[in-house]
Amino acid sequence: MSLRRLLSSVALAAMTFGFLLPSLATAKDIELLNVSYDPTRELYKEFNAAFSQYWQARTGDTVTIQQSHGGAGKQARAVIDGLEADVVTLALAYDIDAIAEKADLLPADWQKRLPDNSAPYTSTIVFLVRKGNPKGVKDWNDLARPGISVITPNPKTSGGARWNYLAAWGYVLKKELGDLARVHDPKAAAEVAKANAKARQFVTALFKNVPVLDSGARGSTTTFVQRGIGDVFISWENEAYLAIKELGPGKFEIITPSISILAEPPVAVVDKVVDKHGTRSVAEAYLRFLYTKQGQELVAKHYYRPRHPEVAKRYRGQFVDVALFTIDDVFGGWKKAQQTHFADGGLFDQIYQPK
Amino acid sequence: MAAGATLQQHTPWNASREGHGIRAEIPWIKWTFVSVTLGYLGLFLAVPLAAVFTEALRKGIGAYLESFQDPAALAAIRLTLLVAAIAVPANLVFGLAAAWAIAKFNFLGKNLLTTLIDLPFAVSPVISGLIYVLLFGQQGWLGPWLSSHDVNVIFAVPGIVLATIFVTFPFVARELIPLMQEQGNEEEEAALVLGAGAWQTFWRVTLPNVKWALLYGVILCNARAMGEFGAVSVVSGHIRGKTNTMPLHVEILYNEYNFVAAFAVASLLAILAMVTLVAKTFVEWKSRQSVELLEPTTAEEV
Numbered sequence: 001m002s003l004r005r006l007l008s009s010v011a012l013a014a015m016t017f018g019f020l021l022p023s024l025a026t027a028k029d030i031e032l033l034n035v036s037y038d039p040t041r042e043l044y045k046e047f048n049a050a051f052s053q054y055w056q057a058r059t060g061d062t063v064t065i066q067q068s069h070g071g072a073g074k075q076a077r078a079v080i081d082g083l084e085a086d087v088v089t090l091a092l093a094y095d096i097d098a099i100a101e102k103a104d105l106l107p108a109d110w111q112k113r114l115p116d117n118s119a120p121y122t123s124t125i126v127f128l129v130r131k132g133n134p135k136g137v138k139d140w141n142d143l144a145r146p147g148i149s150v151i152t153p154n155p156k157t158s159g160g161a162r163w164n165y166l167a168a169w170g171y172v173l174k175k176e177l178g179d180l181a182r183v184h185d186p187k188a189a190a191e192v193a194k195a196n197a198k199a200r201q202f203v204t205a206l207f208k209n210v211p212v213l214d215s216g217a218r219g220s221t222t223t224f225v226q227r228g229i230g231d232v233f234i235s236w237e238n239e240a241y242l243a244i245k246e247l248g249p250g251k252f253e254i255i256t257p258s259i260s261i262l263a264e265p266p267v268a269v270v271d272k273v274v275d276k277h278g279t280r281s282v283a284e285a286y287l288r289f290l291y292t293k294q295g296q297e298l299v300a301k302h303y304y305r306p307r308h309p310e311v312a313k314r315y316r317g318q319f320v321d322v323a324l325f326t327i328d329d330v331f332g333g334w335k336k337a338q339q340t341h342f343a344d345g346g347l348f349d350q351i352y353q354p355k
Numbered sequence: 356m357a358a359g360a361t362l363q364q365h366t367p368w369n370a371s372r373e374g375h376g377i378r379a380e381i382p383w384i385k386w387t388f389v390s391v392t393l394g395y396l397g398l399f400l401a402v403p404l405a406a407v408f409t410e411a412l413r414k415g416i417g418a419y420l421e422s423f424q425d426p427a428a429l430a431a432i433r434l435t436l437l438v439a440a441i442a443v444p445a446n447l448v449f450g451l452a453a454a455w456a457i458a459k460f461n462f463l464g465k466n467l468l469t470t471l472i473d474l475p476f477a478v479s480p481v482i483s484g485l486i487y488v489l490l491f492g493q494q495g496w497l498g499p500w501l502s503s504h505d506v507n508v509i510f511a512v513p514g515i516v517l518a519t520i521f522v523t524f525p526f527v528a529r530e531l532i533p534l535m536q537e538q539g540n541e542e543e544e545a546a547l548v549l550g551a552g553a554w555q556t557f558w559r560v561t562l563p564n565v566k567w568a569l570l571y572g573v574i575l576c577n578a579r580a581m582g583e584f585g586a587v588s589v590v591s592g593h594i595r596g597k598t599n600t601m602p603l604h605v606e607i608l609y610n611e612y613n614f615v616a617a618f619a620v621a622s623l624l625a626i627l628a629m630v631t632l633v634a635k636t637f638v639e640w641k642s643r644q645s646v647e648l649l650e651p652t653t654a655e656e657v
Contacts, residue, residue: 066594
């Protein structure tokens with residue numbers, strides 16, 4: 001029969017798609033790719049539109065910003081493997097360090113290039129519980145109780161999960177030592193070692209309560225909120241607020257622990273990529289725009305803690321006052337924390353036994 | 356027991372021929388099996404399918420249609436069509452060539468080739484994607500050379516096409532090999548003896564003999580090419596509006612709490628599945644018909 005006709009119509013169809021294809025990339029305008037972590041989807045959607053407008057008003061060029069989201073570790077891996085990100089906006093400094101180290105796409109001292117450790121916004125780690133807090137979760141120690149189910153993503157792939165883990169660890173150190181400054185006091189070395197052993201015990205017990213580790217923060221949110229698994233979700237503050245806003249106020253509550261970690265999600269221009277694309281000036285302007293008042297307003301609107309003093313003041317009521325320690329204070333920076341806790345065979349690998 | 360039940364299921368068709376051959380008709384067994392089957396189908400096929408459409412239409416037809424106005428959704432649909440438009444013809448040619456080689460010739464390594472064709476069925480799609488990252492990624496074997504020549508494979512359309520071709524390449528060949536083996540070489544030999552050229556033999560004899568199986572393979576290949584998630588997810592880079600195919604876009608929308616749009620795009624894939632089923636049934640019916648028609652004539656000719 002008419003198999004020939006069939007084949008020729010297949011060819012014709014292929015050609016039609018061929019005509020459609022150029023419309024994917026017609027415009028001569030500038031394109032930027034921002035490779036980001038999970039919970040920033042909504043923020044960058046709005047921020048990108050604002051920046052395009054700003055850039056067009058300033059230079060006349062139209063700039064389109066493409067977004068890619070996922071667990072921060074996974075995203076960094078993709079950039080290392082060749083995903084051509086002009087800018088990376090990831091969950092923690094180590095992920096960008098990894099890009100510098102493994103693929104040499106930007107200098108090792110990238111974090112000094114922008115103000116505030118290259119972190120234009122901060123956040124912290126809080127708990128999301130179901131309405132009425134049926135399990136009575138008040139602080140970190142409740143998460144290690146037997147019979148409570150805790151949701152957190154996988155620290156191996158998710159930046160947020162690493163903050164979660166370190167926040168829990170820091171809580172025990174604070175409880176044991178009283179003052180976190182003593183962590184680096186040589187005279188208290190024996191006490192610190194004891195406190196670290198306690199912290200390890202505590203975090204082990206906590207992860208015994210984790211039924212599922214998603215690869216990114218958004219996956220965990222979906223697990224907790226949509227699939228209804230778990231009693232408490234250790235979450236980015238911004239992600240917790242967003243979940244409440246998007247999925248039903250009145251279904252969940254935010255619990256702020258007695259102490260938490262100051263999360264500084266950093267941003268960086270990927271030098272080798274922007275030089276290849278010829279997009280350095282716009283990429284740099286894009287990141288600097290995050291620090292402007294307008295950018296900081298958007299940041300605050302999406303529940304990230306702004307750096308800009310004026311904006312921070314205006315949004316103060318939105319965020320709970322909580323004692324925050326930094327990773328440098330307690331863990332001696334990301335490189336060290338990564339090596340001790342999250343590298344292959346590190347403490348997390350020793351602690352976490354998948355069931 | 357099970358055998359008895361299967362026999363009974365045939366009774367409506369066989370009753371006239373076999374009379375009351377099966378006397379031990381136990382109605383409850385029949386109904387148990389029928390209801391278990393239907394219940395299972397309902398639970399695992401019909402209900403989820405209905406859920407897709409219910410969720411997609413939750414906010415009305417307006418919101419449903421609006422989901423397709425989103426440039427990112429349109430780009431995902433376009434990319435999916437493009438990938439299928441490349442992967443399916445490529446596998447059609449490959450499948451035909453491979454099946455022909457395997458069915459009509461003897462050569463060294465034939466068994467190995469047959470086994471290799473099945474490889475994508477045996478390998479997890481995630482691994483299929485990872486293979487290409489290891490091969491073409493910046494840290495991979497060919498990555499540095501490719502990037503110095505400004506060629507993007509991974510995290511771009513070529514990578515997605517490659518991964519899709521890999522995952523879908525058994526479909527056409529698998530359909531054709533048994534049929535071509537069964538048909539043997541006689542007709543081709545006759546054509547050649549009667550003076551037909553190689554191409555003529557191919558177009559007039561070989562191809563018409565396998566056309567329905569070929570079409571069947573193409574339909575399945577296309578369905579998988581458009582629906583593939585795992586392998587494509589690894590090589591895509593998830594750039595919104597650029598390297599997201601429809602299945603990936605569904606996941607993104609879902610993760611952004613945009614349930615109506617997620618299920619709207621999912622409903623397109625569900626519709627594709629249903630069209631595939633109908634087309635498949637039609638092709639099966641057609642091929643059975645053509646076999647029935649063919650048999651007496653070939654018998655006469657030979």
